[in-house]
């Protein structure tokens with residue numbers, strides 16, 4: 145497995161100090177708080193955490209799909225191929241969205257328009273970015289549908305979303321996302337709404353497409369099993385912050401943050417007989433109830449110390465290529481200011 149952390153290659157995407165907030169009762173609260181990471185060409189990076197950790201808000205920030213009027217990027221940069229794309233006009237971002245960067249969502253039925261045929265919706269993506277004839281576009285659609293494992297492609301172009309199963313609809317969404325051969329695909333919980341056997345098929349398909357097209361992928365999931373299957377690197381988020389970031393191997397063999405360890409404990413293992421899977425007590429604090437100082441995981445952390453309530457841990461390299469934000473590690477303790 146390539147070590148993307150040590151390559152000198154320029155990142156395809158660089159997110160720097162990103163802060164995304166939502167307006168609640170006249171005040172902004174950050175759902176993503178000072179998050180930075182890089183995605184290299186061909187790299188598959190997993191972003192994990194429970195619901196409410198900020199994973200999806202981050203992807204919507206990258207795609208500029210935040211709900212207008214309530215959500216906004218308040219700080220930071222989102223660089224794609226070296227160019228800051230944060231704050232581009234709708235016209236400018238539309239040139240990138242769907243062409244260079246595309247996205248698939250959890251629930252394909254809500255992403256597909258029920259009143260248009262599959263072919264119409266697929267062709268729309270092509271027409272948005274390429275000057276081709278209707279005939280050419282239709283042929284491309286059939287090819288695309290076949291490439292994502294849809295066998296009755298010639299018929300399905302003329303069918304409506306409700307005529308397809310959930311797995312087939314997700315395949316259509318993948319076909320739409322890769323229609324213009326994007327360099328980066330953001331997949332937000334792409335298999336969560338599907339049953340287990342279909343989940344495995346869709347993951348297999350995504351893996352194959354990533355390799356054939358040399359795409360980078362950001363895979364957003366709450367499922368560490370999916371991360372182990374697909375990813376090179378992984379970022380663990382909690383309450384809007386990155387708490388651990390490393391390679392998949394390091395995360396599975398040597399998890400450092402107490403939250404990551406608890407997430408690991410909640411994965412079923414085939415070689416161990418357990419009566420009940422471990423769960424993490426409590427819930428992620430809501431945006432309005434986020435602790436103002438100290439570690440945001442403190443109320444749920446089995447290793448919490450008194451200083452965790454007052455000192456905010458820094459995300460810092462603890463071992464080469466392995467960053468963690470937890471006061472159990474010297475590297476995460478803020479250095480005292482030296483006054484001269």
Ligand code: SF4
Pocket residue numbers: 401402403439440441442443445446447448449452457469470471472
């Ligand atoms: Fe737990 Fe303290 Fe580490 Fe936070 S900083 S994860 S509360 S030990």
